[in-house]
Amino acid sequence: MTTTPEPKFWPDWLGDDTCVFNEEFPQYMQLNPSWTGSTLEDCCRRYYSWRYDDCMVEGGGTSNTATLYYPNWEGSDHVCVNDGEAPAYITQAASAFMFEDLKDCCETYYWWNMAKCLGSEANAGSNKYYADYSQSKCVKDCTDSDCGGLVGGVWDELYDDKAVCCDEKFWWVEDCDA
Numbered sequence: 001m002t003t004t005p006e007p008k009f010w011p012d013w014l015g016d017d018t019c020v021f022n023e024e025f026p027q028y029m030q031l032n033p034s035w036t037g038s039t040l041e042d043c044c045r046r047y048y049s050w051r052y053d054d055c056m057v058e059g060g061g062t063s064n065t066a067t068l069y070y071p072n073w074e075g076s077d078h079v080c081v082n083d084g085e086a087p088a089y090i091t092q093a094a095s096a097f098m099f100e101d102l103k104d105c106c107e108t109y110y111w112w113n114m115a116k117c118l119g120s121e122a123n124a125g126s127n128k129y130y131a132d133y134s135q136s137k138c139v140k141d142c143t144d145s146d147c148g149g150l151v152g153g154v155w156d157e158l159y160d161d162k163a164v165c166c167d168e169k170f171w172w173v174e175d176c177d178a
Contacts, residue, residue, distance in 0.1 A: 010037075019047065049092055069099045
């Protein structure tokens, strides 16, 4: 009398090339239960790590990285995206490359290009003051007509008060805060 094994997740290398949940796994897996598991996540991580997201979706689950932000090194935009199209090498090391928050991703990988990386979240500027060395005065970080434009990068120190900016950056210029 043969007993039917209870359903488990197992790597279906000869079928759909993903993890499946049923009791039809091969004899060698029945004899060595370490081949099978209780969760789709564990099976996909162990046997299909190079295509983890595909394994999760094809196995009936959802990708836990589809909505996370990652650095888009494929293009020249220098931005983080959450398009669900992260390359396998990024999803395999999600803890290092993927973020729930756009700002965290930008600060980690594109700190020198924050305004562009943050996109519309940063297009308004901070409304703080920074030194514009070409004009020898402090200007406001914003896009309105009375502003100096968006700050160039994280290396530019921002000030809440224009007079403080002038005192620290252009102490020798008399009409800096005019």
